[in-house]
Amino acid sequence: MLSLRKNSVILFRTQISLLFFPLIILPLCIVGFVSYKSSYTAIEARSASNVDNISVLANQNLDSLMQQMSQLSLTMLYQPEVLHTATYYANHPDKRSASVQDEDTMHTFFVNISSFNTNIVSADLYSTGNVWFSSNYAYAPFPDWQHLHWFKQLTHASAQTMIMPVHTLQYLADSSNANAPSVFSIAQTVIDSDTLQPIGVLVINVDAHAIIQTIANSQGKTDTKFIIYDKDKALNYPFQPDSTSSVKNIRLIQNAVQGQQRHISLNSVDYFLSNNTSLYSQWTVVALVPVTSLTQDIEVIQWTTIIAICVTLCMATGVFWFLINKIGLHVSQLRNLMRQVEHGNLDVRFHFKGNSEIVTLGQSFNHMVSRLKQSIQDNLEAQLQRERAELAALRRQINPHFLYNTLASFQMIAITEGCERVARMSFTLGQLMSYALNSEELVSLEQELEHVRSFLALMKEEYEDRLQFEIHIAGELQDCIVPKFTLQPLVENAIYHGIDPKVEAGFICIRVSQQHELLLFEIEDDGVGITEEKLVQIQEALRYDENILKRSRHIGILNIQAQLQRIFGRTYGLSIESHAGEGTRVLMKVPLSRKQQVQDSI
Template sequence: MLFGILLGGFIAYRNIVPMLDRDAQSYSRNLATQINGRLEALLIQADTVALQAVMDNTIQADLTSMLSGGQLSLDRKLDAGPILNRYMAFAPLIQSIEIYNGNGEPYAPVYKLTLASQLSNFTSLSTQLSETTGKLFWLGLDSAQQNELIALREIMLLDSDGTPGGYELVRLHVSVLNEISRDVSDDTMIRLYDQTGNLIHANHEMNGLGLEEAVRSDLIDWNGQSFRVVHHISHLTGWTLAIMIPIQKINEPIEKLQYSLTLAGIISVGLAILLSYWISLPITKSIYQVRKIMQKARRGQLTPNPVQYVNREANELNMSYNKMVNDIHQLIEIGYQKELAQHRAEIKTLHAQIHPHFLYNTLEAINWILREQGQNQTASLILDLSELFRYSISSSEFATLEQELTHVKRFLALIHMRIDEKLDWMVEASPNLMAIEIPKLIIQPIVENAVQHGIEPSLHPGSIRILATEIDEYLDIIVTDTGIGCTIETLTLLQNLLLQPPQLNDSFQGSMKTGIGLLNVHRRIQMQYGDSYGLSIDSSKPGGTTVRIRLPKPTFRKR
């Protein structure tokens, strides 16, 4: 029990720890996805409002006019300011929206510097913007205003079939990034880098930790503390979000599990010891009492134990002992009855042997009287009858195949005398099989059954063929008659009876008018060789009947 508890705790620990580790990794990835989703939601909101602003009809018309070489008055340019302010009112996170013509010169507000003056890489950016087809390109922190995020868009003119007509510069205060750290624990580090690796946002100061160091591996050490790093690259901005969670926080559930399992193990071991003692006490006491009873049985005192124990195991053991005692008494009684029956059978056999000697002598005398009178055929029949009786009551259990077939021939000769021309027979067997010993009197009952139930009831003459042959590892003796056969119902009944256990056969024999000889032969063969051997029967009405006697070749005994 103790081993089971310890093994169970070890298996639980081995299974739960990887699961907790996977949960921690999944939590980290989900947290990164959640924070990135918040960031992209804010930027998409700003992008949507900024796009609506440049799609305004007035601004589109002014940019189209400037693209065609037209000059706008100062008042016309100033009119664009309220329009932009109206759109920015829908997105408070936008600090300003600036519109420039195709050359990067300010359109609204008019006091701004050119884009080339504000963005040192404007030339390369304009090339990238031409490939984004009007999408907002997020640049990161403004180099001049570190508290502002900037994004640039190339404005498409709707009336000119989407021809580029200017640029839109969107500015967001960097404080909007504080929203992405909402609901994040204080010990979790969040760092946001732009496409070039510059730090955009961090919820804690970690001086000197650049993008390369943050995403170099899944684990980093900082200020004596280990962190698990999960990074996520935004498809919208191309920025890299790095989230660092303290290993101590990740391992906290595992440490709690270790403590809980250790405490539970100590308590379980103590309870197991007490419980084992409490449970085993009545068991051992009951088993000790049963053991004393069994020791008496070993000394010859086979008496049942009537005591009923509360413990189930001891009670079952005692019941098994009582059953064993009863079985032994029954076996003793059965053995006694068998010995008594055998003794009686031996006495009957001795008595039976007295009368056949008188019968043999009498038949022998009749044989010689008939021969003196010239009745040789009748004398031969009397001699066959004498030999038939002598063979039937001999004490041997086995006979050669030749002796068995000779006995059958004598039987058929006597039957032929009674039904004359109605019966014809044929016996076929290879000479090399004649010396094989088989159980005595297994063919004659089958032949007798064929005569009585097949040939005699028929209105026409019939024949019986007896064939002994080797088939694979079997010796088959096949008895075929051309009698009336039997119905399908009778054939099915006989076949089922041959498949039943002997005790069921006994219950059917009392109600059977035919087939008793078949069943007796079948039982004798199976008792001698096993259930794989015995009789099989096939018949049709009309058409005759075939009975196959199957014996095992490996058990043949030759003289």
Template sequence: MKHMKVKKLDNFVKITKIINITNRMKGMLLRMLKDASVVKKLFLVFCLVSLIPLLISVLAFHKSASKVLEEELGAYSAEILKQVEGRLSSFILETERMANMIRYGESTLNFLNLTKVNDDLFTIQTVGEIRRLLWSIGSLRSYLAGIYIINDHGLSVYANPDNRLVRADYSFEAQAWFEEIKKNKEFRLYPVQEQDYVDGQPTISYAGRIFDVNRNQERGTLLINFNPDVISFMSKDIQLGQSGYVFLMTPDGRRVSPAGMFPEGLIGLPPFTEAIQREKGHFIIPYQGVKTMVSFYTSPSTGWKIIGVVPFEEISAGVQNVRFMLYVIVVLAVALISILSIFLSKAITKPLKQLEQNMRQVESGNFTAAVEVWSGDEIGRLGRRFNRMVSELARMREEIYSSKLREYKLNMLHKEAELKALQAQINPHFLYNTLNTITCIGEVNGVEDIADISGCLARMFKYSISPNHHASLSEELEHVNAYMNIIGFRFRDRIQYHLNVPSYLLGSRVVKLTVQPIVENCVNHGLGPKLGQGNVWIHIFAREGCLLIRVVDDGVGMTEERLAELTKQLELPGPFEARMTEHIGLMNVRQRLFMHYEEQGTIRMSSRTGQGTIVEISIPLELGEEEERHVQRIGRG
């Protein structure tokens, strides 16, 4: 896992370096081409367009061919390694037959019963018979280094080629390798170890426990030793390239035989250790500065790894031939593409160079001067269109400038006229109702209240005709108060007026004539037709940067159809022309809010028949410095 992380980090570093090099080359190429001639640019384009696909195809083919050849070579190496496994399996099979002859012999079973060596006839006969058996079996086997039988009572009998004596003080039971044999029980081939109980020479051992069928238990150990050269002989004539070789290794990385090659430096590499965990396969790894192919196969009979190592170049002659042919193809293609690119570049740019020479005549600084057109091809048509474009751009620039200036002036005049027209539309409408009120009061009560009504009316007209479009909230509420005073004379206290507004909002700026037309609608359409007492409430408060003005009455309300019609008119996007004869004040307020605040100025309505109507106006909150500080203190509190 650690090796994989390191490999990924190395790949990331390599990719980063490639990207940096590519960016630097791109910057250098752009700087080189910035002032290059069109001939060079076209030549480069032709070469890139032709060579890049060619190179990509060649590289892809080379990679694919190399991969296929690598797989073929790996499969070929694996088949060679299977020959070693075949020889090893035959050797083990033959040795197993020899072991069976010994462990199932009657003299062997008799020897397992001996507890000590003495001079009685049975012991002498038993030891003599088993030695003759061992000598008869071992004398015909090459590479045999000795046969040893050790029973569980600590007695041993053996036969070796030179009649070498086993050390008298040697205890097999005390050796770790002997304990491993007893633990494994089954007969198997063990890797090289020193024969320290005789002369210390290295041997390969085929060993296992002897099972006494008469007593149905294991009672001894059979040890058949071979010269390690028997393992080297199995791969002696196996040829991998010129300098390749085959060696055997235990799963934990120990050598099986001391003879032959054993590349400890290769075995210690993490990629080798990781790959060798599989049953079989092949991989390529750099070793001692050489690209090396490693093939491996796991022996089913021993679990050992049969490994073949060969420099990849020695067995990849096919890859070299493919690579050489690809190099030849690339060189020929580059030469042909270069010649064709130069020819086509010059053929295309020759008319452009002639046009460039004619255009230099207008380099005196007069950039509006026309170029001389001398041909009827694409370059000639380009020159004529360039001339028309220059003159047309000059004309259009002048026209657009004049048109924008006129449009701006007309737009300003139109907005001013709309504001004045809307104000003028409200004033006569209210004046008509007020004059009716004064007439009614004069007829019923005489003239004692005329002065008060006239004073309120004068203040209202003075506020309405002032040239400013905005006023403070307190000024707007004074206008509403004057109107409600006049209404009080008209309805004789039948309509009550209630106001709820925080003092710090009185200095906020609003569009003039925003609240009074709404209150007038409440009086005329909601409370006027109602029998009995009526009320108008005005609640003003701030929320999330907006000033909210809510006008509520408990009048007759309106039907759902009428409310839907009014809501549809109020929700139309942008400015509009009101087509209603009723509620004209409401529509004028909506129009002026849009003109001043656009989409930030809104009016919403809700109503129920017999319960009253609610009109809510929302506009951006605009406070003075003193009011702003007051709001901040409230927020901190």
């Protein structure tokens, strides 16, 4: 049994129960109602979108069919013999019939066109003269075609295409025209390639049943009805009017399309309505989908929602108590662990499973305790390091002036006995020791570079002509402040690891420049360089993010990196570029600060 209080403290699980448990039923009911309404609205919107897609798809398929036929009609322009025959009879209106050879030429061409698509009933050429050619002479031509509106329109302009609405071909031999095919026609102006004048019209008659096949391929639901009419509102589909496509209903549908209505009622049946007008054929496709076929799932959704709410209420109640108990146990465990930490026990840990927010809080607690313990250990180690450093400093300071005076004595003896080289080296070494005895941590760039020059002068005594060097610095940077002993170890590395292993002479170049608020140092040598494997190890050591005190235990370049980051921060320090056999370039980046600025801040 769950307790509500412990040691006069209201438990977390109790607070959660009092705050949220009475609010479970109402939110679930609201969510159920909103879900039902959202589903209904979504189905209705999706239905309207599907209907729109049906009409668009149907028109696209019809356009594709018509464009294919239009392309076929243009093939005559690439048949010189056929075009020449057509031109001849256009220029000779006195010819009432064609020769047998010309008939065969034209018939062969039309048969080839018809073979490209089985829906082509016939292909005819109506000349501006008085001759008519056809692939199928079983059908009668348009009578007196020169005076028909479509023929006049096409022959008074060049390279025009016209889509002729559905009509019935007439048989020549059967006056009753029983079973005469219904077709729609693609009419294309034929022009003379020399004069660019119209010489006739090529008409491709396409079986109207191709429209039925196109509609079937576009029909999203079997009970979708289509109405197709052209720009003059002449009905192209269906061919035979039914209850939906009666004259009265067609007029209602066209008025609804014009009024951009989305719903229409025909013969006591409600329909979703969408339409699409082709820019190519100017045909309008109207799709009518019964509302009942799209919303028949709404009642199922309604009852499903009610049942789901009831089941969810029962499950939520059980899950609610289970989660409250589990979360409460986690909170209690965290509270007890925090009390142990308050009493100094830093070895406690929150043992968790899962990925809930409380578990994440426990992970953060573990991380906090670990960091706290590590911080204490680091502080102890830092204190130990400082004590060791102070001890080492004391040891280094034992009689330093005795050594300095001894070097001065060596210098005097060397001068007296004429050993200028020994005297020069003693003087240079004395300068280096004098700089080392300076207790300041930050020195001017002028002092640091003078120390480097002294060191290079001493190395020059050893390497003689094998060592050459240059130092480039702008005069206005002389008073900039840098950490003491940062350049000399880098130059020393360049000599011992770059120049010394070479047989030939080596060159070291030191450049100091300003880049915005940064002071940049470049120490470049043409020594033996660093192998790629070793360079990767050094670069990884420079990027190492562990305790900086641990890094300071290493020597040379890592100690300089540690010193720079301890003084200026992690964004400053060293980077190295090197190629084996070509040399090494070390770049040091520190913030630009001048001696006067440091004195003013003090």
